[in-house]
Amino acid sequence: MTVALEIISPERLLLARPVDMVVIPGTEGDLGILPGHSRLITSLRGGMIDLYENDAVVDRYFVSGGFAEVTEERCTVLADAIMKLAELDAQDAADELARAEADYREVDEADASAYRAASDRLITAQAKVDTLAERS
Template sequence: MPIALEIISPEKLLLARDVDMVVIPGTEGDIGVLPGHSKLITGLRGGLVDIYEKNQVTDRFFVSGGFAEITESRIAVLADEIVPQADLDAGKAAEALAQAKAAYEAVNQNDTDAYREASDKLISAQAMVDAIAPGKAEK
C-alpha cells in the first residue's frame, strides 16, 4: 500500500504522488515514513528528503527546513526552500555556509531568538554542503 506524498514550497506544489516510503530530516532525527504511520507533526532541519519506491531511492530533494504533517495515509512536507539534490550548486552552497558562519559568529548569544535562528541557518547551510559531497551524507 503506497502513501500519498506532497512536497510543497511556499511558491508552489512541487510534487504529489504515491510512493512507498519517505525519509525526512526531522528536528529530532531522521524519520522514515511508511504507510500507516501514526499521526505526527514535526519540524524539519536542513537535510535530504529521500523518496523510496520498490526499495530504491527514486528522488532526492534538499530542504533547508520546514514542517511535515503525517497521517496514516499521507505525508505533507512544507519546505522553506527545496531543490532536487542534483541541482544543488557547490559554489553557492559554500557561499551560503560562509555567510551563515559569519552571521552565527556575529550574533549576540544572549538574544535567544536570533541565536537559535542563526544556528538553524548554519546547520541548514552545513547540510547543504554535505548533501552535495557524495558519500558524506549517506548513512
C-alpha cells in the same frame, strides 16, 4: 500499499504522488514514513528528503526546514525552501556556509531570536555541504 506524498513550498505545490516510503529530516533525526505510520507533526531541519519506490531511491530533494504532517495514509511536507539535489551547487553551498559561519560568530547570544535564526542558517548550510560531499 503506498503513502500519498505532498511537498508544498511557499510558492506552489511542488509534488503530489504516491511513494512506497519517504525519509524526511526531522529535527530529532531522520524519519522513514511507510503506509500505516502513526500520526505525527514534526519540524524539519535542513537535509534530504528521499523518495522510495521498489526499495530504491527514485528522487531526492534538499529542504532547508519546515514542517511535516504524517497520517496513516499521507505525508505532507511544508517546506521553507526546497530544491532537487541536482540543482545544488558546491561553490554556492560553500559560500553560503562561510556566510552562515560569519553571521553565527557575530550574533548576540542574548538575542534568542537572532541566535536561533543564525543557528538554523548554519545547520542548513552545513547540511548542504555535507550532502554534496556525500554525493561526490
